[in-house]
Amino acid sequence: MNRNIRLEGGENYSLSTLFSGDNDKVVIPDLQRDYCWGNEDVNLVGPFIDSLMELDKSQNLTMGLIYGYYDELCPNHLQLCDGQQRLTTLFLTLGVLNRLTQGRYKTLLMSQYELQEDDNEPYLLYSIRESSLYFISDLVSHYFLQTDEKDKKLMSINDITTCPWYLNSYKTDPTIASIVSAIITIEEKFLGKSMENLIELGDFISGIEGGRPHIDFLYYDMKNRHNGEETFVVINTTGEPLTANQNLKPVIIEQYRDTINCIEDKWEEMETWFWQNRDKTEKTHTSDEGMSEFLRCVRLYYADTVDNYVNSIEDKDRFPYKTISFKQIYDLFKAYRRIYELDYTERNDLNVNYNNKNNRGKYTSEQLYSLLPTLRYVMHFATVTDNDIKRFYHIFFSVAKYQNVNNSRTKEGKTDVPIMRAMQVVDDMTDKDVLCLRDSAKLNDQEKSKLSFIWNNLENRELAEMSIVNAENIVLFDRRIKTVLDWCDNSIERLDFYTKKIKTLWWGDCRNNIDPLRRALLTCQWNLYPITVENKSHKTLGWEWSQWFTFFTKNDILVKEFLESNLSIDDRIKQFDDTNNPYYSIIKEGKYLGESLWKNLYDYGNIIILMEKERAQANYCIFMNGIPYPKHELGGGWKTPWRWENLLYCNHTHYDLTIDYLYDEKNGYQVLIWSGKNKSFIPFKSLSEVSSYGFEKCEKGREGWISHYICDVNEAKALAIKVAKWIDSVGN
Structure with missing residues (x-):
């Protein structure tokens, strides 16, 4: 005789452990109700089987808690107080699978000792009434264990009512009727399934193959029939106390049973x-x-x-x-x-x-x-x-x-x-x-504005609601569409127009797709665009959706006019001709915005610093009156240009030299070269030779030389580059 298994509270058990041992049984005691999952009005077996077949069978799954106790009269019989419906359904499923797999799960239905030496009691005993108890035994013996096609006495569960072992008392037992209905449903679910799939499911349900993933249950020991209050000392498989909610069922049922x-x-x-x-x-x-x-x-x-x-x-x-x-x-x-x-x-x-x-x-x-x-x-x-x-x-x-x-x-x-x-x-x-x-x-006002819009369109309520939903779906608004609703004068048609226009211009990945829109918005020359970034010194041309939302709410009338205009994005860019605008090159040439990953910039009036990211350690490009001055444009011997008040400057990396690029709104541009800023650097001995480029000596630092005023910005920039490269080539 095999040793018997006695469950320990707080441990997890597979069905192959619950349904094992020579004299172990799982008993549904008389305090329990009838099995009902197979009832047509409940209809829970079908969805339950569907969920079992859909499970990922690569890891263990704990299906939940079962409650029970052992008594002195039957020390090896687990009296099940909770989990009846699930365990019964799983037992019936194993029975059907046993028939379909030529007896693979017979040892989980009835022990060899019971089958050969005792009175054929299965592992699951329904003691709620005598007819249920006898029926389960007959069902297992005469149906579930009949697996050889030649010797099968029943080909279908529908045939059992004609068998000599099917007693008259079975016909009026509600548990039996529900069990028969459940088996019919289970068999229908398995029609057409391959043997491989059936075995995979059966092994996972049962845990018959030790060490492989399977379903298990966490057992709670109620100690005795009346003990339902002591539910807060159980530990789960991780060693942590179970929550009050997990142990609540027996307490509430006892409290309100009457x-x-x-x-x-x-x-x-x-x-x-x-x-x-x-x-x-x-x-x-x-x-x-x-x-x-x-x-x-x-x-x-x-x-x-x-x-x-x-x-x-x-x-x-x-x-x-x-x-x-x-x-x-x-x-x-x-x-x-x-x-x-x-x-x-x-x-x-x-x-x-x-x-x-x-x-x-x-x-x-x-x-x-x-x-x-x-x-x-x-x-x-x-x-x-x-x-x-x-x-x-x-x-x-x-x-x-x-x-x-x-x-x-x-x-x-x-x-x-x-x-x-x-x-x-x-x-x-x-x-x-x-x-x-x-x-x-x-x-809040956002939601009240939506309700008021619907109220004013009651005759077309569904249409108004769906128009609002479409507008809310614009990610930059994050469902806050009061600004747009305020434009519409309660017109569904107007709301749909603005929604479509905004989606066309802003929808998608704002990092990659809407640089032309950003450039077109710069042509409008609004005070609030570029967008001020909260708690930051830099501005943005629109990167985070929250920044765009700020843009919409603070420029609402201007944005409305922009959306209503018939002028296309491309036409706005092509027609822009203000060469003195500090954003001129950014507007006209898309490559500059393409090199700015986060669309950040510093705006100093006539000087714009377009950043690759947020910090100056990354690449950037400076624009003075719309003309770009990229890093290292003066040559490898010069540091990157930067701004000071209304001028640009650039220090040499080796010599005590600085080039300033000056702008006077009345007279034009000048280039200034001077020494004395970086006194620890090497003096440049040939600075006076810049006179050959038209520079004149001036009072700046230790030694300073300045060009005459140049009206053409490109001519002035070319002079600065020529002199910078001459200095690198001459050396000392």
Whole structure:
């Protein structure tokens, strides 16, 4: 006889361990309800099997908790108090797979000892009534274990009612009816599957191949039949205490069993739904995780003080099951499920989803800001339609995209919870239609402007809403479209016009695609373009979307006129002829903006420094009155030019020499060469020879020489370059 297995609390177990040993059994005791997943009105077996087949089978998956205990009368029989529906369905699945794989899983259905020496009891015993108990034994013996095609006594589960072992008492047993229906569904799901796929699934479900990835369950030992309160001492496989929410089920069921009909069914309904809606791409996500996060939402929803809300956010204490009733939990679950299952993509909203990969399956503040007020809305108005819900959710989803909704401290030192204030908006609603919020003092101007626009287009409401959605989808606005709505005079046609024009000009990757637009905007010569960067000395031609948003809001009338103009971007650039404009070369030649990665610059009036990045250590190009002076243009012996007040200067890297490039608005340009700035450098002995280039001696530094005034900017620049290169060639 093989040794028997006794489960230890806090450990994970595969089905090949649960269904093993000569005399070990998993017993569904009489305190449990009927098996119901196969019922047509419940219909949970099909989706459950689908989810099993879709699982990534490359790593272990913990399906959740099972609760049970051992008693003195049957020390090797695990009395299962929770997990009945899942384990039963998995047992039936293994039975079907055993028939289809020529007996590969027979050792998980019934032990050799039972089959050959005892009374054919399977590993799963249904003790809720005598007929269920006998039926499972007959089912395993006469159906699941019949695997040889020649010896199969039954070709289909539909034939069992004609068998001599199918007793009359089986016909009226609801558990048996549900089991038969479940097997029919399972067999239908496996039709057409290859032997390889069936074995892969069966091995993963069962864990029959030791060491390979498989499904397992975390076992919680309830000690005895009545012990449901001591649920906070279990440790999970990582050695950390389980949360209060994970251990909550037996406590709540015991608390409300006498006042809530079918409370076990309702709890199982919730757990099953969260299993079906877990994140199937994340191997660590289980139904317990989703259920736990939902229960955290329940606490947040019913938090009546800021302190209670903060404690609930951080899960600092156990779930207040005596003050939040099961009815409140279940009613909120129905609202939650309805919200969760809607498709929000038509409004460019992300679907409600607790599977946030950056927060280990917990909702972020932004997600809660959308979800909790919507839950309050659904609970508050009994007749809301799906479209009503999506309209309401859209408002708060939008706000959370551009407004800080995290908790903060007020000047008085109190904690401000924006999400609680958002839920209070629902309490002020006089009608389920969100348009009643268009004058609400608790809603910001951005959202009120959208509602007012819709209100003024009630006859074409859907069209107005979708036009707003299209405008919100322009990434630079981040859903803040009040500026554009203010241009429209409540005209849907005008809104669509501006939306299309802005998308055409700004849409896409602003780093690569819209340099012509930047150059065209420079031709407008607006005071607020280039854009001032907050807390920075430099400006930008538009890089981050937030910078473009600032540009729109501060230049709204000018931008409106720009969008309405029939003049194309190319025509604006071609027709620009102001050669004295400091941006002239940047406008006329696209290569300069192409070399500026982040579109940063310094604007000093007639001198512009166009940066490759943000800091001067990277490349840059200086423009004086629109003429470019790139780095090293004077020659390799000279440092890079830079600005001082209204002139450009450049120091030599070896000699005590500086070249200044001067501009006088009245007289024109001059080139000044002088020594004495860098006295530690080597003196240049031949400086007086620049007189041959038309320079005259002047009082500047130790020795200075200056050119006459030159009207033509290119002639003046050429002289500076010629003299600089002459100095490098002459040396000392």
